[in-house]
Amino acid sequence: MLRPDDQRLQQFRRLTEVSRALTYAITSEEILRLTTERAAELLETPKSILLLADEEGALSIRASFGLDADVTRRYHEPLTERLIFQLQLLLGVPPDRFLGVPMVVGGEVTGLLAVALPAGATPGSLEHEWLLSAVADQAAVALEKTRLEERGKFRDRLIGIVSHDLRTPIGVILMGTSMLLEEVDQLDAHAIKVLSRIQSSAERASRMIADLLDYTQAHLGGGIHVDRKSGDVHLLVQQVVTDFEAAHPDRDFELVHDGDPHADFDADRMAQVVGNLISNAVQYGDAGTSVRVALRTQDENVLVSVQNRGRVISPEHLLNIFEPMQQLDPHASRNRSVGLGLYIVENIVTAHGGDIAVESTEAEGTTFTIRLPRGSAARR
Ligand SMILES: Nc1ncnc2c1ncn2[C@@H]1O[C@H](COP(=O)(O)OP(=O)(O)OP(=O)(O)O)[C@@H](O)[C@H]1O
Ligand SMILES: [Mg+2]
Secondary structure, three states: OOOHHHHHHHHHHHHHHHHHHHHHOOOHHHHHHHHHHHHHHHOOOOOEEEEEEOOOOOEEEEEEEOOOHHHHHOOOOOEOOOHHHHHHHHHOOOHHHEEEEEEEEOOEEEEEEEEEOOOOOOOOOHHHHHHHHHHHHHHHHHHHHHHHHHHHHHHHHHHHHHHHHHHHHHHHHHHHHHHHHHOHHHOOHHHHHHHHHHHHHHHHHHHHHHHHHHHHHHHOOOOOOOOOEEEEHHHHHHHHHHHHHHHOOOOOEEEEEOOOOEEEEOHHHHHHHHHHHHHHHHHHOOOOOOEEEEEEEEOOEEEEEEEEOOOOOOHHHHHOOOOOOOOOOOOHHHHOOOOOHHHHHHHHHHHOOOEEEEEEEOOOEEEEEEEEEOHHHHHO
């Protein structure tokens, strides 16, 4: 016979084991099975049962231990009235040997865990109730965690599928409009205007889809893949700046550089990074101010910074500016922004072994600086 203290210690140990097992469980099925199994073991009883609430709060049996699966299956409909009585019948115990506790997450009841207490157990024992409640709460949290994870994974997969499938039709629209626009002399002014609008909308949709695909790759696919080859960062940045000058004749762009600009990088991806930073500087900088791009070499790195004048980004916002969908302006998403730009930029830069920093002050404006390791170019 164990002394009460030893018995308590043993129970405490077992409870810790249950918590640990629930933490490692991956699927909700596994959590449900473990909970009923371990609750029965912990309370030294042959039978346990677990019910979960649906959206309307109605409970139905989701797992059991020591009970005939066929019997519990019959109780798959929501159980509302006479619930306790039915459960007592199911567990085959009189009321004084029935113990049921709610499963609670964030103050909300998400289910019920019940056991048939062993014959000889003190009716109304607080110790039993405490033990079962501890298991029920652990299970409720573990279930909530997998539910959120499963939902997140489903959402990411959906984004991937949808954006992938949209690429082809949009590619066809883009090809068709540019073919028609090549024969400008055969079109009247109205047709040119409409076609140009179709083209710019399709280009915008195509950019958004590319961003969504990059997001899923960075988030789910283990990071954005980069193919590094040696090249001249200055040449690349110059090309991007020239494109912006053509697209924004009303804005001033300055480009300065110092040091050896050779490094190993993925040219398309780096052009995307610099393009994104300059596009933000144009979009969020004050109209009429210039955008300054500077390149310099520091140790084994090439540093590229993009600076603009305008509204200062608050310190709190700076803390998570590289997280997805962090927009200063609550109406940003209405003006064609998704809020993935900087998240993708950071992912591309880290895939190159580099990093990105940001500073924003009244005096200096906002400056994003990327550090790109020069790789084999540094050893030449
Ligand atoms: N140069 C900048 N100056 C001021 N604020 C900026 C600057 N760059 C980014 N921000 C702020 O950070 C937010 C996030 O930028 P990010 O590029 O990730 O998304 P976005 O520009 O809103 O959307 P997307 O780039 O996907 O079209 C922006 O909405 C803006 O509020
Ligand atoms: Mg942006």
